[in-house]
Amino acid sequence: MKGRGLYVYALAYLIFLYAPIVLLPIFAFNDSTVIAFPLSGFTTQWFAEIPETPALIDSVQTSLVIAATTAILSTGLGICAARAGAKYDFPGKRPVLGFIMLPLVLPEIIVAVSLLVVLLGLGLSLSSWTVILGHTLICTPFCIAILNSAFGNLDPSLEEASFDLGETRFTTFRLVTLPLVMPGIISSLLIAFTISLDEFIIAFFLTGTEPTLPVYLWGQLRFPQKIPVVMALGTILVASSVLILAVAEYFRCRGIARTGGKDTGGFL
Amino acid sequence: MGGNEVLAERARNWGRFARSDAARGWLLVSPTALYALLLLAAPLATVLAFSFWTQDFLDIDRTFTLNNYREALAEPLYRELILRSVLIAGAVTLATVVLAYPIAYFVSFHVRPERKSMWIFLITIPFWTSYLIRVFLWKVILGFNGVVNTSLQGLGLIEEPLSFILYNPNAVVITLAHAFAPFAILPIFVALEKIDRSLLEASRDLGESRITTFFRVTLPLSVPGVAAAVLIVFIPTVGDYVTPRLVGGPDGLMIANMIQTQFLRLNNAPMGATLSVLAMVTVGVISLVFLALLARWLRVKQ
Numbered sequence: 001m002k003g004r005g006l007y008v009y010a011l012a013y014l015i016f017l018y019a020p021i022v023l024l025p026i027f028a029f030n031d032s033t034v035i036a037f038p039l040s041g042f043t044t045q046w047f048a049e050i051p052e053t054p055a056l057i058d059s060v061q062t063s064l065v066i067a068a069t070t071a072i073l074s075t076g077l078g079i080c081a082a083r084a085g086a087k088y089d090f091p092g093k094r095p096v097l098g099f100i101m102l103p104l105v106l107p108e109i110i111v112a113v114s115l116l117v118v119l120l121g122l123g124l125s126l127s128s129w130t131v132i133l134g135h136t137l138i139c140t141p142f143c144i145a146i147l148n149s150a151f152g153n154l155d156p157s158l159e160e161a162s163f164d165l166g167e168t169r170f171t172t173f174r175l176v177t178l179p180l181v182m183p184g185i186i187s188s189l190l191i192a193f194t195i196s197l198d199e200f201i202i203a204f205f206l207t208g209t210e211p212t213l214p215v216y217l218w219g220q221l222r223f224p225q226k227i228p229v230v231m232a233l234g235t236i237l238v239a240s241s242v243l244i245l246a247v248a249e250y251f252r253c254r255g256i257a258r259t260g261g262k263d264t265g266g267f268l
Numbered sequence: 269m270g271g272n273e274v275l276a277e278r279a280r281n282w283g284r285f286a287r288s289d290a291a292r293g294w295l296l297v298s299p300t301a302l303y304a305l306l307l308l309a310a311p312l313a314t315v316l317a318f319s320f321w322t323q324d325f326l327d328i329d330r331t332f333t334l335n336n337y338r339e340a341l342a343e344p345l346y347r348e349l350i351l352r353s354v355l356i357a358g359a360v361t362l363a364t365v366v367l368a369y370p371i372a373y374f375v376s377f378h379v380r381p382e383r384k385s386m387w388i389f390l391i392t393i394p395f396w397t398s399y400l401i402r403v404f405l406w407k408v409i410l411g412f413n414g415v416v417n418t419s420l421q422g423l424g425l426i427e428e429p430l431s432f433i434l435y436n437p438n439a440v441v442i443t444l445a446h447a448f449a450p451f452a453i454l455p456i457f458v459a460l461e462k463i464d465r466s467l468l469e470a471s472r473d474l475g476e477s478r479i480t481t482f483f484r485v486t487l488p489l490s491v492p493g494v495a496a497a498v499l500i501v502f503i504p505t506v507g508d509y510v511t512p513r514l515v516g517g518p519d520g521l522m523i524a525n526m527i528q529t530q531f532l533r534l535n536n537a538p539m540g541a542t543l544s545v546l547a548m549v550t551v552g553v554i555s556l557v558f559l560a561l562l563a564r565w566l567r568v569k570q
Contacts, residue, residue, distance in 0.1 A: 007374065009370055010375075013371050017446070021393075021394050080296050084292075088296065090290035093297075100304045105500065107504050110312075110315075117311065117537060198398050198399055205528075205532075214400050221400070230401065238398070242396075
């Protein structure tokens with residue numbers, strides 16, 4: 001009985017969670033510039049307008065470059081920290097790792113403002129690189145959280161066996177450790193990529209002359225006639241995020257199966 | 269052969285030797301730690317320094333002064349914005365955690381183990397879609413001609429569109445409670461998963477009912493997850509910029525909007541820095557008080 005009541009609540013909650021997302025394709029295919037009910041008719045015009053908006057295409061390209069660079073940098077930094085945390089005990093380990101994870105609990109506006117002040121103070125001009133620096137900072141803790149489970153589930157006897165069989169520290173890492181944690185690395189790359197692609201406030205403060213996609217969208221939201229195109233683009237983004245996440249989840253589960261661990265669920 | 273084994277043994281011992289472990293650990297963690305030091309600690313220190321400086325048009329005057337703090341604390345607008353940010357974030361935290369708990373409980377206790385991943389995946393999907401567009405869509409849902417108003421009017425429940433659901437703090441709370449839902453569900457879910465199920469059986473065997481078992485065993489054991497959820501939701505929402513700007517209207521603006529205005533519009537970086545520091549201190553103090561009260565409450569319980 002109690003389970004039934006909770007089940008109904010869970011379904012209602014899922015409807016609440018999905019309510020905005022469901023509207024996205026509805027308005028993307030709606031034949032009116034006014035984003036409100038009642039709907040007027042079906043059109044694919046807004047999707048057709050996407051490739052004809054050069055500023056939009058440019059911002060997508062900028063965002064993709066920033067997201068890819070951020071993913072690689074933050075996963076690299078994440079591997080160092082997660083490996084150090086899982087394998088070694090060293091004095092000051094908890095404070096250092098805690099400090100690295102700090103951006104998780106810091107309002108993003110603070111991160112954005114403090115980086116802006118420093119970069120301007122150093123006389124650096126704002127560009128895609130400054131956005132990458134900020135994004136790497138906030139993505140690294142997420143990467144570490146994912147990689148912790150990959151390195152934590154690693155059976156140390158496998159590496160010891162490799163040493164005993166005459167492999168060096170480096171070849172062991174390349175031939176034994178890396179393949180075992182590869183699924184974790186891939187899902188870390190994808191998560192960092194997704195976070196960077198969607199991040200607005202840091203990009204808003206640190207972007208130079210080339211806006212990222214969220215910064216471009218922010219500008220468009222002020223013009224009602226541009227909004228249907230934003231909806232169409234949003235639909236494409238949602239579809240691709242879901243795809244990326246499904247792939248990430250697949251690799252994460254496979255990684256857990258490969259190291260023989262138990263599924264502890266979720267990205268966090 | 270024997271010599272090799274001794275050597276290998278010695279090498280292993282050396283590897284286990286605490287000092288080399290420490291050295292390796294530090295070496296390995298250093299790139300990440302250095303990055304955080306340069307791009308987090310140094311900038312935060314700079315913001316703190318700026319809050320004690322003043323700016324005259326484009327020149328920064330580096331003489332130490334507390335004037336910014338005096339001005340920030342004396343100006344009613346700044347005080348009101350900080351207070352409002354804390355109240356809105358508090359309301360968001362309460363709503364999010366209370367709504368999230370039953371979901372986490374349901375997935376942990378009533379969903380078959382092999383389907384739990386799928387439920388968590390379903391819950392996290394909306395969270396990974398563009399934040400900006402999601403907030404904008406809430407504006408569409410809550411607006412004058414929005415989904416809520418047109419459906420309520422269509423059903424004949426209301427004559428005039430409801431105006432208290434957009435461009436005010438209510439709208440900010442609803443939108444943020446949606447945006448931060450997964451942040452609350454996941455930590456509570458993890459805490460519930462860790463509970464040893466035999467404790468619940470023991471409680472039932474000792475004559476407690478389902479409901480008293482929940483309040484005396486399950487709920488207290490899940491407190492760490494609830495505490496994590498509270499902090500994870502509260503801290504970032506205090507500093508949220510997009511939601512108050514898009515759905516808050518003039519009465520729903522929060523401190524982040526003012527910080528942005530000071531930095532990018534009024535060109536008053538020191539005042540922006542001062543407000544940032546004040547916001548950080550407020551958030552920090554509230555979080556620490558919350559944790560201290562929680563620790564005390566847990567001790568009393570024991």
